[in-house]
Amino acid sequence: MIDTHAHLNFKAFSQDYQKVIQDNFKQGLKAVINIGSNLETSKKACQIAQEFSHCYAAIGLHPIHVEDEDFILEEFQELIKKNKDQVKAIGETGLDYYQEKYEPEEQKKVFLKHLKLAQEFNLPVVLHCRGSKTEPHDAYLDLLKILKKQVKSKGVIHCFSADWEIAQQFLDLGFYMGFTGPITFKNATPRLLKVVIQAPLNKILLETDCPFLAPEPYRGGRNEPIYIRLLAQKIAELKEISQEEVIKQTTKNAQKLFNITEKLN
Numbered sequence: 001m002i003d004t005h006a007h008l009n010f011k012a013f014s015q016d017y018q019k020v021i022q023d024n025f026k027q028g029l030k031a032v033i034n035i036g037s038n039l040e041t042s043k044k045a046c047q048i049a050q051e052f053s054h055c056y057a058a059i060g061l062h063p064i065h066v067e068d069e070d071f072i073l074e075e076f077q078e079l080i081k082k083n084k085d086q087v088k089a090i091g092e093t094g095l096d097y098y099q100e101k102y103e104p105e106e107q108k109k110v111f112l113k114h115l116k117l118a119q120e121f122n123l124p125v126v127l128h129c130r131g132s133k134t135e136p137h138d139a140y141l142d143l144l145k146i147l148k149k150q151v152k153s154k155g156v157i158h159c160f161s162a163d164w165e166i167a168q169q170f171l172d173l174g175f176y177m178g179f180t181g182p183i184t185f186k187n188a189t190p191r192l193l194k195v196v197i198q199a200p201l202n203k204i205l206l207e208t209d210c211p212f213l214a215p216e217p218y219r220g221g222r223n224e225p226i227y228i229r230l231l232a233q234k235i236a237e238l239k240e241i242s243q244e245e246v247i248k249q250t251t252k253n254a255q256k257l258f259n260i261t262e263k264l265n
């Protein structure tokens with residue numbers, strides 16, 4: 001079991017991330033990728049990865065933060081060079097139109113810089129995407145438009161929440177699909193559950209997005225990496241296969257996409 005999208009580098013874990021990591025690994029977690037959302041949390045993800053084996057990092061500037069700070073390419077290049085074995089992806093990056101104050105054109109510019117950085121170091125990208133309140137698919141369509149021109153990009157569309165037609169386009173581009181807590185919620189839409197059922201198992205990644213989006217029965221509380229077990233259980237139930245099969249295959253998927261070559265305990 002690999003949590004491919006965690007934020008143990010965020011404030012919610014600043015007091016006890018070491019204990020959470022130790023406890024979660026004892027309970028069966030095999031690896032975790034902590035995802036940066038700005039330069040500071042990207043650095044923290046690298047620091048945790050230096051501190052613990054089987055903890056890795058993704059670095060980037062989240063689209064909702066492009067207004068707060070500049071994406072300075074050299075700083076991120078430097079971070080990769082200093083943490084060659086720890087940085088496994090670029091992100092999270094992408095488009096977020098949910099709040100109207102965010103500027104789509106600026107986000108697109110910064111997103112393109114992330115894709116370039118990923119290509120420079122041959123790393124996958126971790127994509128965040130959220131549509132506007134009135135047009136939930138707009139950001140997904142814009143993201144696809146950009147990706148279709150970038151044939152060399154590889155990665156995952158994190159916390160997928162659009163419909164199957166959009167999912168297919170990401171799959172056609174070779175992208176993986178990340179599913180999080182909302183697939184376990186009692187009010188999960190049939191549209192989302194259909195995507196989980198139809199997505200090929202060899203293209204699915206488990207991710208918590210902790211501390212956010214805790215799955216049932218922990219909804220509303222602080223999420224943690226070990227809860228991907230509940231996601232595996234839900235996916236198994238929906239696909240009518242065993243939980244072991246889901247865990248085995250999604251672990252392989254994560255190792256492949258993120259080039260995790262170390263032996264997992």
Ligand SMILES: [Zn+2]
Pocket residue numbers: 005007035092209
């Ligand atoms: Zn996230």
